[in-house]
Amino acid sequence: MERRQFLKGAAFGGVAAASTLATPAIAQGVKRLRMQTTWPRNFPGLGTGANVLAEMINRLSSGAIEIEVLGGGEVVPPFETIDAVEAGTLDMGHGAFYYWKGKVPATEFLGVIPFGFNAAETNAWFRFGGGQELADEAYEQMGCKVFLSGNTGNQMGGWFSREMESIEDYRGLRLRLPGLGGEVSAAAGASVVNLPGGEIPPAMASGALDAAEWVGPYNDLALGMHRSGWYYMYPGWQEPGTGLDNFINLDVWNSFTDEEKAIVEAANAYANDYVLSEFMANNNDALNTMVTEHDVELRRFNDEILIALAELSADVLDQLANADPLSRRVYDSILRFRAQATDWASVAEGAMAQARALDYRFSQPSD
Template sequence: MKRREFIKGVVPAAAGLAAASGLAAPAIAQNKRELKMVTAWPKNFPGMGVGAERLAKRITEATDGQLSVRVFAAGELVPPFEIFDAVSSGTAEMYHGAEYYWPGKSPAFNFFSAVPFGLTAAENNAWIYHGGGQELWDELSAKFNVKAMLVGNTGVQMGGWFNREINTLEDLKGLKMRIPGLGGEVLRRLGASTLSLPGGEIYPALQSGAIDATEWVGPWNDLAFGFHKIAKFYYYPGFHEPGTSFSVGFNKGAWEGFTPAQRQILQNAAAAENDYMLAEFNARNGAALKTLVNEHKVQLRKFSDDVMKEIGRVSGETIAELAAGNEDVKKVYDSFIDFRANAKEWANISENAYFDSRNLDYKYTK
């Protein structure tokens, strides 16, 4: 059977789709359906914004246009931090964002994006795909009429841009920093003043002095945003986001209205984009870092061990307290922490040991 005939065979009648979705009537014609995707990213933004466009193209092409995805950048249809509500209510069928943007719904969502000193990108994929993470995520998001899954990752992020050096814990006190999620809560407990801002609002806030520091992603994205024009101290590592996952969320009624074949196509497209985005970040960050340091004279700094140890201690306390006070969080936390312990033990004798060996100054010759 030809592929085009197969795709057409598995797409149900338009009327059935519309009835099952529970949404306002979408654009349906000749068995075609348009899905609105709202995103948390500026239009065509490297990495996440382009990733959303690429996902839309994957889905549209894989279904021969039977499911056509229209992408709305942050603010075009709804504000960036309201995309979850838009999909939950049925205003849009899909969102592309980061789960730690909606802790007001449940703090447990943080674990499906990034937590301080948590899982790397590879470890997070392992937990979600093979360690019970997806099942916990499904249970949590279903309470809000959403079905979500992985759609990308940045890998280990940078610690952020600062307009002054951070040499001791005292330097964090009174610092005004843009940092979302649990990382922001950890620094707040250490004396900083933290807030969450969508990407498009960070540069003007840093430029005006409304904030003294910001984290965003890593060299590739940060160079595109131009933070080096304002703050020259660039710190690492990004303790708060060791492997930040992004998500695509579907309105649950819409998801259940898709055929099994369509759901499989959507899952495959998301999984492919999850791998592709991480590879792109790893490919771009090295060259971008060289540009920042060599051409823009950015001063690269590493957080001291003393600072990191205290941040780590407070991180553990913060996450444990969160779990103790919320049944949903505790269920996810227990699974996450158990998986992290096993992953950490394996990493110490696999990747960590290899990296230590590779750093023994052995060089290939060209």
């Protein structure tokens, strides 16, 4: 298939109205853009996803679009990235949807909610359930066009200094857990704090924390959280499939030709798949390393705890959604799609996972 034909088929997004005046730098026919991430340069899974996005845009454009990838803090502090993109200081950014809840509250719902979508369901909701249109509406308020640009997949529930046996065990628990999961845990009685990743292991070692969540085996092993000797709890009810965002200054986006827009959309679709695959492959290896080489003990949250957390999640999410009209519309859309996805999962992915976990004889690798 020719590149132009492929790109026409890849396009599916809309264009929002511009609110600032910014255009990409052009030299010798090449558009040069600057994209800052909210992650350190080349950070596993997250930072590498931004690199893959930039490389794919360059390849699909036959070198006509070049993107300089900057790590978090290289131009502005990480959580000011979207402000710099809106102002035109940067052309693009790469982060996580819920980082921008202070500017547009609805963004906290777009990427992930407790007991919400897995990665495949997130993709389906964005493409066929109205998620992309709602995301565009939210990001237009920040002067940006947005794309789903990666997913961590299901995260872990975190590291706990003691095994969690009851929802009452959350009372007084000093827990590092950001986002909606943190708000739900606080409603359960935990004392929730937020720390940068690099500060988590020292806080675990010093006794300043009783529990901490980062991402999953791939990133947790790299951070050294397994050295705590704590229980590694699952499932990651708080983030069952966390979406990453690529946001582009609206005037820059509107300056693109239709083919260039299709290139950016296709590259984001590729990066979205690549990041999830990277996490899946490396989580497999990292978890095996933790258990077999470092004697990490896995523990499952029991049903009593999960049911209590789910019901608290409903209360917290409803309260947040009711405080903002767009948040309410986003959450209602998620709830409608979630009901359908749950029905299907019960006879498809969920049922197959149960079948695969049964005790039976199966083939083994020949080597």
